[in-house]
Amino acid sequence: MNKKIVCAALAAMMVCSLTACGGDSSSSAADSSSSVAAEPASSAADVTTSAPDATAPADAPASTDAAADAPAGTITYDYVANGMKIVVGEPADEIIANLGTYDKVFEAPSCAYTGTSMYYTYGGLQVVTYPDEHDQTLNRIYEVDLLDGTVATNEGIKVGDSYDDMVAKYGQPTQETTVFAMYKADGKAVEFFFDKDNPDIISEIVYTIIIV
Amino acid sequence: MGKKKVIFAGAAMLVTSGVLLAAAQRLLQPKYMSDVVEGNLIADYYNTGMDHDVLFIGDCECYENFSPVELWEKYGISSTIRGSAQQLIWQSYYLLEDTLRYEKPDVVVFNVLSMKYGEPQSEAYNRMSIEGMRWSKSKIDCINASMTEEESFLSYVFPILRYHSRWSELTSDDFQYFFGAEPNFFSGYYLRADAKPAENVPPGTPLTDYSFSDNCWNYLDKMMSLCAKNDIQLVLIKAPSLYPYWYEEWDGQIREYAEKYHLPYINFLDADIQAQTGIDYNTDTYDAGLHLNVYGAEKLSDWFGQYLVDRYDLEDRSGEAKLAAEWDEITARYDAEIERQLENLRKYGNVKGEAQ
Numbered sequence: 001m002n003k004k005i006v007c008a009a010l011a012a013m014m015v016c017s018l019t020a021c022g023g024d025s026s027s028s029a030a031d032s033s034s035s036v037a038a039e040p041a042s043s044a045a046d047v048t049t050s051a052p053d054a055t056a057p058a059d060a061p062a063s064t065d066a067a068a069d070a071p072a073g074t075i076t077y078d079y080v081a082n083g084m085k086i087v088v089g090e091p092a093d094e095i096i097a098n099l100g101t102y103d104k105v106f107e108a109p110s111c112a113y114t115g116t117s118m119y120y121t122y123g124g125l126q127v128v129t130y131p132d133e134h135d136q137t138l139n140r141i142y143e144v145d146l147l148d149g150t151v152a153t154n155e156g157i158k159v160g161d162s163y164d165d166m167v168a169k170y171g172q173p174t175q176e177t178t179v180f181a182m183y184k185a186d187g188k189a190v191e192f193f194f195d196k197d198n199p200d201i202i203s204e205i206v207y208t209i210i211i212v
Numbered sequence: 213m214g215k216k217k218v219i220f221a222g223a224a225m226l227v228t229s230g231v232l233l234a235a236a237q238r239l240l241q242p243k244y245m246s247d248v249v250e251g252n253l254i255a256d257y258y259n260t261g262m263d264h265d266v267l268f269i270g271d272c273e274c275y276e277n278f279s280p281v282e283l284w285e286k287y288g289i290s291s292t293i294r295g296s297a298q299q300l301i302w303q304s305y306y307l308l309e310d311t312l313r314y315e316k317p318d319v320v321v322f323n324v325l326s327m328k329y330g331e332p333q334s335e336a337y338n339r340m341s342i343e344g345m346r347w348s349k350s351k352i353d354c355i356n357a358s359m360t361e362e363e364s365f366l367s368y369v370f371p372i373l374r375y376h377s378r379w380s381e382l383t384s385d386d387f388q389y390f391f392g393a394e395p396n397f398f399s400g401y402y403l404r405a406d407a408k409p410a411e412n413v414p415p416g417t418p419l420t421d422y423s424f425s426d427n428c429w430n431y432l433d434k435m436m437s438l439c440a441k442n443d444i445q446l447v448l449i450k451a452p453s454l455y456p457y458w459y460e461e462w463d464g465q466i467r468e469y470a471e472k473y474h475l476p477y478i479n480f481l482d483a484d485i486q487a488q489t490g491i492d493y494n495t496d497t498y499d500a501g502l503h504l505n506v507y508g509a510e511k512l513s514d515w516f517g518q519y520l521v522d523r524y525d526l527e528d529r530s531g532e533a534k535l536a537a538e539w540d541e542i543t544a545r546y547d548a549e550i551e552r553q554l555e556n557l558r559k560y561g562n563v564k565g566e567a568q
Contacts, residue, residue, distance in 0.1 A: 104412040108455055109499055111272045111297035112250040112340065119414040145417055180420050193418040204418055
């Protein structure tokens with residue numbers, strides 16, 4: 001129960017605080033409400049395996065724990081880079097420090113407040129942080145985006161792969177439309193978005209938290 | 213003690229307690245002067261002459277991107293902005309209702325970014341959008357529409373219930389501005405004279421659902437109806453802020469709505485319009501593309517002023533003595549604020565004059 005309360009609070013903070021004028025309310029606009037139940041952050045590590053090194057840019061954090069042969073159903077919902085789990089909703093500063101030098105960064109200061117949402121880009125990997133609503137000096141992970149084919153999910157799927165590739169690794173999506181497929185469990189999700197002109201091809205992958 | 217004396221003593225005690233409580237409440241309420249000045253935007257309206265041809269309503273994309281002083285100086289258009297940080301669409305609607313209690317502008321300009329929020333978001337921003345409103349049915353409705361689960365209506369009636377724990381955080385501002393804030397704004401405009409080029413603006417993360425909520429459409433309908441009922445032209449705009457990302461799917465929904473109801477809709481992010489306004493994101497924004505600085509706001513207002521004059525028969529009112537006197541005062545403060553910020557930039561490297 002306590003976990004649920006903590007997760008609900010995290011979800012509420014995310015909704016509220018990714019910049020005043022609205023950061024990207026990335027996951028489901030349709031789902032936006034209040035509470036969420038999530039697994040403890042530690043659980044995912046046990047089932048993560050390694051991504052092929054070839055998918056990572058030379059100087060960018062790579063998804064090192066994916067399993068090319070991960071059976072469908074053992075999905076990891078925390079992205080792993082350089083052997084480090086990036087857990088959405090958790091404090092961000094240590095993770096960002098350990099990810100090394102970013103290629104570019106964008107600061108989005110909150111309107112009227114001192115907190116700043118940050119977009120760190122490492123090759124094809126983007127990590128977004130947001131200031132905690134109650135402690136603007138505390139940054140949390142908002143989402144992890146895989147933007148191109150140089151980085152893969154923990155299960156080995158990357159931008160440019162097909163819907164069938166995804167299903168082969170992940171199984172049938174929990175939820176899907178013509179433009180996205182989502183796998184979710186325990187309040188966390190991996191979302192696959194498809195190219196508008198070629199809806200069989202993955203155009204972006206997002207690790208996020210589900211707000212129920 | 214006689215019965216009258218008892219009643220008198222009781223009444224005196226009651227009045228004294230009430231006065232002390234009111235004083236404590238006022239002391240504990242945030243003054244929004246040195247920090248988070250945006251908290252005074254909504255109340256600032258009541259200090260204006262309430263004689264405006266054009267009313268802007270919306271979030272920071274309104275109060276940081278349009279310069280009413282420029283509209284006055286160049287076109288003689290008297291305008292004001294009723295905007296606050298993360299102002300949600302129902303808050304904009306009720307602020308429109310509130311404004312119509314005092315005046316009837318010819319044109320209402322609504323920035324559509326807040327269509328993305330279908331539900332109450334944050335108490336902190338609610339407070340800044342609502343607490344400055346004078347009491348009316350509109351304010352009551354606004355509170356009821358805006359409250360998050362943690363908030364109570366009573367805490368808006370008696371803010372001391374919300375702020376009682378500020379005792380330990382009181383600053384000199386709380387005493388200095390006990391009787392009221394000094395004007396911070398320029399007919400609702402928040403002025404910044406520094407510049408930070410827009411770089412590395414992230415592309416929008418895809419959404420699983422781009423539909424605006426029924427709640428938002430409902431309030432947009434209400435806004436349109438209220439304007440029509442009062443013979444006011446409603447103009448929908450998307451301000452030229454590069455972030456938060458404005459999705460083409462969102463834009464399409466607004467365009468459809470505007471076409472259906474014959475409303476003008478201007479997306480200032482459109483390349484053609486950007487070229488016409490002349491906004492340069494290297495020099496005309498102070499926070500890398502989120503908001504315009506005063507130079508960008510003046511360019512935008514120049515273009516938009518001409519648009520308004522061409523279409524809505526707005527007269528140049530610069531010859532009206534009373535109005536001109538009011539705008540002279542605002543303009544003098546505006547010019548002085550630009551000078552103050554530029555001086556701080558020269559001395560300290562920031563507009564606030566904070567030593568590095």
